[in-house]
Amino acid sequence: MIDDTSASLKVSVVVPAYNSGTHIERLVDSLVRQSMPPTQFEAIFVDDGSTDDTPARLDALAAAHPHFRVLHIDNSGWPSRPRNVGVAHARGEYVVFVDDDDWLGDEALDRMYGIGATHGADVVIGRMTGHGGRGVPRELFRKNRFDATVANAPLIDSLTCHKMFRRAFLDEHELRFPEGWPRRLEDHRMVVRAYLLSKRTCVLSDYTCYHHSRRDDGGNVTADQLDPGEYYAALREALDIVDAHVEPGPLRDRLHRRWLRHQMLDRLRGRRLLEAPQAWVGQVAAEVRDIIRERFGPGVAAGLPPMYRVLAHLAEQDRLADVRRLAEWEQALRAAALVERHALAGTTLTLTVAAWLESDGRPVAAGRTGDRDLLVLPVENVPAELRDVTEALVQGRVDVVARRQGTGDEVFLPVTSTVERVVGPDGTAHAVHRATVTVDYRTVNAGRTAGMWRLKARVTSLARTQDVRLPLLVRCATDGAPPRVVDETAFLTRLRQAVRRRVRAGLRALPALRGRRG
Structure with a gap:
């Protein structure tokens, strides 16, 4: 154990745990790999009365890692009490809340603490990425923000507690997770109050700090429950x-x-x-x-x-x-996207993507009534002002996002956006959104480009935001290396052509083979 009289710790990581099993291993591995020295942070696991081998597993971890601590409490049935107990025992200048089936980027604590200490932040939010279908905020992480508020930034999009909080700030305002009934949305109630009381909130968007996962074993609460x-x-x-x-x-x-x-x-x-x-x-x-x-x-x-x-x-x-x-x-609504052109000149990637919203293979259109475009819906008696999409039709956009395979890191590529209002032969109108990317790929993800990156279009139109996979992969052998673009459409075309050639050659050879058999 770290001696209480030692120099104050920078960070306390608080982890509520219940019947975690092997799901906790990724988190443990990420804590062991942290670039912050183990003498500067602690991990506090609060076992919420687990009934499997989790207590023994955690005790063994604490025995093997001096900066890990384990607290055992009676089962409360919800993460609020374990988190509160963890805060009460924390000794770090900052507290980070992590769920037992999620994990941290290797430099997460270093980077988040660095921003917090530099700017005197009460709250630091690190970029998140989702795994297994877990949704995470997107717009919030478009850029770094060193003085974010609910008025000047989309902080309200991120209400889970997986952030870094200055411990003195938590204590000053008695910010704790609500216990008892109602249990739901406990993080919303704590986090929104923290936002409204914080003197400075920072958002770190150029490094993936938090990996948010969805368990596939029924461990997550579902809507019908x-x-x-x-x-x-x-x-x-x-x-x-x-x-x-x-x-x-x-x-x-x-x-x-x-x-x-x-x-x-x-x-x-x-x-x-x-x-x-x-x-x-x-x-x-x-x-x-x-x-x-x-x-x-x-x-x-x-x-x-x-x-x-x-x-x-x-x-x-x-x-x-x-x-x-x-x-x-x-x-039945779907977003659709098409790569109209792409090119790679040295390390500079350019491409243009067109996107639209469609239903049953046709663009979603609005009928013209007077000087307004009105959405045609399958329900009647809806006031025209509610169906008015005259402005919304041309206010959507398409972003191009690069997602690294394996790690799940996501970055927005810089785009120039345009929108075209297209009128069909029946007089209805729909929107086609275009994004043109021009980027030196060596600068993507702050230069950490090694690996294979899937490009996708993020289409926002008429209240829907949906990702559409593009047939382009960008491969970088090492960080900052010249990229190589793989066009899956061209590859599949060549593959189909090769298969057809082989089939035709086989058919031509059949008469000769039959003759030899005769």
Whole structure:
């Protein structure tokens, strides 16, 4: 164990653990690999009354690594108490919360602490990447931000607790995770309060610090196990925190809109609604209806993209049958993208990508009524102002993202964006978004380019953001090495041609073979 009288530690990593099994090994390995010396940080594992071999596994780790500590508590059934116990025992200047099935980048603690100490930050958010279908914030990590607030940055997009907090800041404001009922959204309630109290929040976007995973063994809580009454009681408490710190107006509306969109309306969309039990959907819809009516001013829903505005209207009007019809229609929507050109000159990569939203292979179009483009929907009696996509049709965009295979690192490539409003022969209109990339690939990911990078288009149109795989791979032998572009479309074309040639040659040879057999 590290002696309490030694120099103060820079970072305490707090990990709640319950029946972790082998899922914790990636985290342990990443802690052992940290570039920060082990004398400068500690890892505190709080075993929440595990019933498998987790307690013994953690005790063995602590015996092997002097900077690891293990605390055993009675089962609480939720991460809040283990995290709070970890904070109470932490000795670091900063505290980082990590889940037992996630892991850290090798330089995460060094880099996050460096930014925090340099800028005197109360909160530091490191770039995240998701694995196994786990979603993570995207727009927040478009660039480094050294004085981010809920007003000048999309902090509200990131409400999980997997961040670095100055311990004195946590203690000063008694920032802890809520225990007891309701348990849900405990991180939202703690983190949004931290944002609103923080004197300085920094966002590190040029290094992947946190790897967020989705377990494939049922270890993650699923939507149909969610108790709508408990969940939305917790959401109301998060809204209460915002209301206590932010005056009524555009900023409060924007913050409220985050929960309306992601925790409320997204549960009533597409496959997520259609595959859920009907009784559960009815409970969710009732909670959403009541919160919209009781808590949100008109500016909250008014700031949503068009399809969300329509859905919010249907939910508020208690039109659940129409909500389901909209979900069936929306399930068929897809983003599509096409590489129109690409070239590599030395280390400079250029490409142009066109993208659009389509349904059943045809672009999603809007009908022209007077001077407005109105979305054509499978439900009736929706006010025209809610279906108005005149501006939204040309406000979408397409980004080009490089994702490194293996590590999951994602970076936005610099793009110049344009949009074209295309009118079809039937008079309907749709949008085609284009992005042109020109980048010296040696500078991508701050020069850490070794490996194979998959390029994809991130299409945002009419309230949908969806990734579309592009047929381009960029391979770099080492960091900063000249890239090589692999065009999978050309490769498959050559492969099909080669197969056809072999088949034709085989067919030509058949008569001769038959003759020899005769």
